[in-house]
Amino acid sequence: MSKVERSLLDWQKENVENCFTMIKQAIEDAREEHDIVKQKYCAEYFDISVNTLKDWVTHGCPEIRLDSGMVLYSKRAIHEWLLSFQQ
Template structure:
């Protein structure tokens, strides 16, 4: 293997590791923000806001502030969804 091939291999390996670490850091950052607005909760679970509202009718937990703002705990919604797992 030539020096150029070795360097190219090392470069690809390094970029691959950097990409994986960056992706993991972004996922961890998203997880840290457990309480989110309705829109972001729907996006997180890849559903529409209307679907999320339908889930609430069927018992999905939500946080309703006196101001009328609706918030969701992603971990609580995940736990509720897993209750339907067979």
């Protein structure tokens, strides 16, 4: 393999790795950006039913109740709540 071919392969590998890193960061940013979600989406995120989420709330899971009656959830706060039970 010539020097030019080796350089081209190295450059290509570096670009692929950079793209992968950027995509991972974009996904992480998008997840954090949408931290506050409605009940249905929160249940989907944790792969549980809405009834299970409601049961969690009776056991202390944090929720956000707006004056309008809408209930919202912080995925980050629920993660922290769940981790508090970790032994």
